[in-house]
Amino acid sequence: xxxxxxxxxxxxxxxxxxxxxxxxxxxxxxxxxxxxxxxxxxxxxxxxxxxxxxxxxxxxxxxxxxxxxxxxxxxxxxxxxxxxxxxxxxxxxxxxxxxxxxxxxxxxxxxxxxxxxxxxxxxxxxxxxxxxxxxxxxxxxxxxxxxxxxxxxxxxxxxxxxxxxxxxxxxxxxxxxxxxxxxxxxxxxxxxxxxxxxxxxxxxxxxxxxxxxxxxxxxxxxxxxxxxxxxxxxxxxxxxxxxxxxxxxxxxxxxxxxxxxxxxxxxxxxxxxxxxxxxxxxxxxxxxxxxxxxxxxxxxxxxxxxxxxxxxxxxxxxxxxxxxxxxxxxxxxxxxxxxxxxxxxxxxxxxxxxxxxxxxxxxxxxxxxxxxxxxxxxxxxxxxxxxxxxxxxxxxxxxxxxxxxxxxxxxxxxxxxxxxxxxxxxxxxxxxxxxxxxxxxxxxxxxxxxxxxxxxxxxxxxxxxxxxxxxxxxxxxxxxxxxxxxxxxxxxxxxxxxxxxxxxxxxxxxxxxxxxxxxxxxxxxxxxxxxxxxxxxxxxxxxxxxxxxxxxxxxxxxxxxxxxxxxxxxxxxxxxxxxxxxxxxxxxxxxxxxxxxxxxxxxxxxxxxxxxxxxxxxxxx
Amino acid sequence: xxxxxxxxxxxxxxxxxxxxxxxxxxxxxxxxxxxxxxxxxxxxxxxxxxxxxxxxxxxxxxxxxxxxxxxxxxxxxxxxxxxxxxxxxxxxxxxxxxxxxxxxxxx
Numbered sequence: 001x002x003x004x005x006x007x008x009x010x011x012x013x014x015x016x017x018x019x020x021x022x023x024x025x026x027x028x029x030x031x032x033x034x035x036x037x038x039x040x041x042x043x044x045x046x047x048x049x050x051x052x053x054x055x056x057x058x059x060x061x062x063x064x065x066x067x068x069x070x071x072x073x074x075x076x077x078x079x080x081x082x083x084x085x086x087x088x089x090x091x092x093x094x095x096x097x098x099x100x101x102x103x104x105x106x107x108x109x110x111x112x113x114x115x116x117x118x119x120x121x122x123x124x125x126x127x128x129x130x131x132x133x134x135x136x137x138x139x140x141x142x143x144x145x146x147x148x149x150x151x152x153x154x155x156x157x158x159x160x161x162x163x164x165x166x167x168x169x170x171x172x173x174x175x176x177x178x179x180x181x182x183x184x185x186x187x188x189x190x191x192x193x194x195x196x197x198x199x200x201x202x203x204x205x206x207x208x209x210x211x212x213x214x215x216x217x218x219x220x221x222x223x224x225x226x227x228x229x230x231x232x233x234x235x236x237x238x239x240x241x242x243x244x245x246x247x248x249x250x251x252x253x254x255x256x257x258x259x260x261x262x263x264x265x266x267x268x269x270x271x272x273x274x275x276x277x278x279x280x281x282x283x284x285x286x287x288x289x290x291x292x293x294x295x296x297x298x299x300x301x302x303x304x305x306x307x308x309x310x311x312x313x314x315x316x317x318x319x320x321x322x323x324x325x326x327x328x329x330x331x332x333x334x335x336x337x338x339x340x341x342x343x344x345x346x347x348x349x350x351x352x353x354x355x356x357x358x359x360x361x362x363x364x365x366x367x368x369x370x371x372x373x374x375x376x377x378x379x380x381x382x383x384x385x386x387x388x389x390x391x392x393x394x395x396x397x398x399x400x401x402x403x404x405x406x407x408x409x410x411x412x413x414x415x416x417x418x419x420x421x422x423x424x425x426x427x428x429x430x431x432x433x434x435x436x437x438x439x440x441x442x443x444x445x446x447x448x449x450x451x452x453x454x455x456x457x458x459x460x461x462x463x464x465x466x467x468x469x470x471x472x473x474x475x476x477x478x479x480x481x482x483x484x485x486x487x488x489x490x491x492x493x494x495x496x497x498x499x500x501x502x503x504x505x506x507x508x509x510x511x512x513x514x515x516x517x518x519x520x521x522x523x524x525x526x527x528x529x530x531x532x533x534x535x536x537x538x539x540x541x542x543x544x545x546x547x548x549x550x551x552x553x554x555x556x557x558x559x560x561x562x563x564x565x566x567x568x569x570x571x572x573x574x575x576x577x578x579x580x581x582x583x584x585x586x587x588x589x590x591x592x593x594x595x596x597x598x599x600x601x602x603x604x605x606x607x608x609x610x611x612x613x614x615x616x617x618x619x620x621x
Numbered sequence: 622x623x624x625x626x627x628x629x630x631x632x633x634x635x636x637x638x639x640x641x642x643x644x645x646x647x648x649x650x651x652x653x654x655x656x657x658x659x660x661x662x663x664x665x666x667x668x669x670x671x672x673x674x675x676x677x678x679x680x681x682x683x684x685x686x687x688x689x690x691x692x693x694x695x696x697x698x699x700x701x702x703x704x705x706x707x708x709x710x711x712x713x714x715x716x717x718x719x720x721x722x723x724x725x726x727x728x
Contacts, residue, residue, distance in 0.1 A: 003703060003707060003710060004711070006647065006663050007663065007665070039637050039640065044705070045705075047704070142704060145703075145706040608714050608715065
């Protein structure tokens with residue numbers, strides 16, 4: 001028997017047509033998947049009840065891939081093949097990374113986007129992210145009991161087109177249909193229901209494990225605009241652990257530590273930090289491999305003292321974000337806290353003081369982004385009526401424009417324009433007799449092209465020779481609901497046209513994606529078998545249960561001794577098949593038990609109809 | 622005529638209704654569709670329809686339209702967990718056979 005969820009009034013779906021949709025927070029440190037079921041957004045846990053999936057992927061030489069906790073525990077044994085924080089490399093070239101030496105990976109300088117050398121071959125960040133997404137998709141499909149119609153995946157507000165496209169490609173590779181990419185701070189605001197709240201400016205303070213982002217959002221008519229973002233890509237909860245760790249080493253006057261002891265003390269440091277969320281002091285004890293014993297008491301006051309400058313390091317970008325938005329702290333209407341590290345009382349206190357108000361903390365800060373994404377996915381999948389006051393708009397995060405003479409940027413679509421959008425602008429030739437024009441599409445707020453991000457280049461040829469300035473070339477920028485761009489140029493005299501869809505310059509072509517999908521299909525048969533087996537087992541078990549219940553209830557009244565024995569034998573046979581691994585054998589056993597019980601079911605039906613009709617006239621029904 | 626809701630199902634329904642912030646109960650119904658002829662309908666109710674028959678069970682109000690009632694009479698709504706999945710289950714004495722997934726049935 002299938003398990004049903006409660007739909008909104010009038011929104012029931014036909015059998016097998018459930019519009020199952022999820023929201024995915026594809027994080028730097030951890031990822032989550034959430035869905036709206038029976039009207040409530042909830043994060044989907046694994047079988048052990050864990051909601052987070054560490055964003056860690058480990059590749060083996062034989063092609064085996066481990067994701068999440070099992071990859072994370074091997075991180076220090078196998079650093080080259082265990083990829084952490086892959087989000088930092090999405091859509092980035094080797095040049096973008098600055099100093100690649102600070103990462104433990106062997107990078108390959110592929111065109112546009114770096115790749116990582118692993119035991120299983122070179123992996124693009126897109127493939128690594130896809131492996132994380134596959135785990136989340138699998139969890140979602142098992143939790144929701146069916147195939148997904150789509151997913152909303154969140155990305156940082158500052159992600160440019162290349163990074164967004166890379167995220168979309170990863171989803172495609174993982175077999176997910178993207179309903180929309182959603183900005184993380186917007187998702188958090190949606191989870192708090194701020195889209196239905198009063199218009200105004202909201203701040204989202206997101207302190208994760210290793211990254212800090214602050215965004216200033218403006219809500220007008222249910223639509224969020226990102227006014228400004230700022231942050232520190234190398235600041236997070238882990239740095240607080242590190243401070244406590246240093247304090248332990250200093251207090252206990254420890255000799256230089258080996259890797260194992262370092263890990264042990266970092267764990268103790270994190271535990272102490274977490275304990276201080278609820279208590280005023282935390283005891284730290286550890287026995288090191290050198291025989292040294294650590295036994296310390298860390299008070300809240302001491303913790304606040306040693307981490308004070310980390311806290312103020314988050315307030316500087318917050319101040320900048322406000323300044324970029326042209327606002328003062330007291331103009332902010334509400335502050336949303338995101339990320340596990342915002343559980344620390346010192347952070348809540350500092351943020352509260354900075355904005356002069358108590359920040360919103362009643363939702364789990366680790367889950368709030370995924371929950372908001374799930375709510376958006378539910379709407380986009382069509383599970384809510386239009387009149388429910390759900391606006392589905394988003395804005396482009398960075399201005400889009402063209403390079404003009406002199407390496408300057410001409411903005412065609414300014415940032416924060418709501419999408420989908422199309423804008424056109426006319427350009428002309430620069431030289432007499434010029435017959436071709438090359439277009440360079442860029443993204444960014446800066447004036448100089450060299451300071452913006454290059455998205456694409458294309459050429460329009462066959463312009464009839466004219467004097468400079470006579471040709472009229474209309475360039476149209478079109479951004480779809482996912483924030484992805486296509487650009488076309490048309491010479492208005494002759495009608496010749498050239499167009500490009502911005503496959504950002506990191507260049508994963510459709511062919512390459514198809515190739516990756518083929519590789520993925522190599523494992524598909526195995527997956528399919530496992531899935532068929534699971535489905536047949538569920539079917540078989542429910543039939544066994546139903547038949548047993550029926551036998552117990554009506555068996556003696558409606559069946560002869562032999563008939564009962566035959567049905568019991570059928571049940572025993574089916575149970576045996578369920579315990580084995582052959583899904584076809586289970587299917588056959590289900591069919592034969594169904595056949596054996598056909599008469600019984602008919603007799604039960606007759607009996608219950610008689611019972612139901614007793615004392616009723618026909619026209620009462 | 623009776624329709625009942627188990628303790629477990631009632632607890633989940635009250636929780637869902639509470640978090641949803643509006644709604645007066647639950648609508649159960651059948652529709653003719655699906656691979657075995659009929660399918661269940663399970664929806665929140667914001668306002669009662671004219672001809673609805675009401676049942677109260679374990680603190681939950683269940684609304685059933687009169688056309689669906691003969692197919693649902695005597696049934697019990699339960700909440701169950703199967704592996705990672707969880708949801709509502711119709712224990713319906715009127716059902717003769719179901720399609721493999723149990724989402725549609727005939728009587």
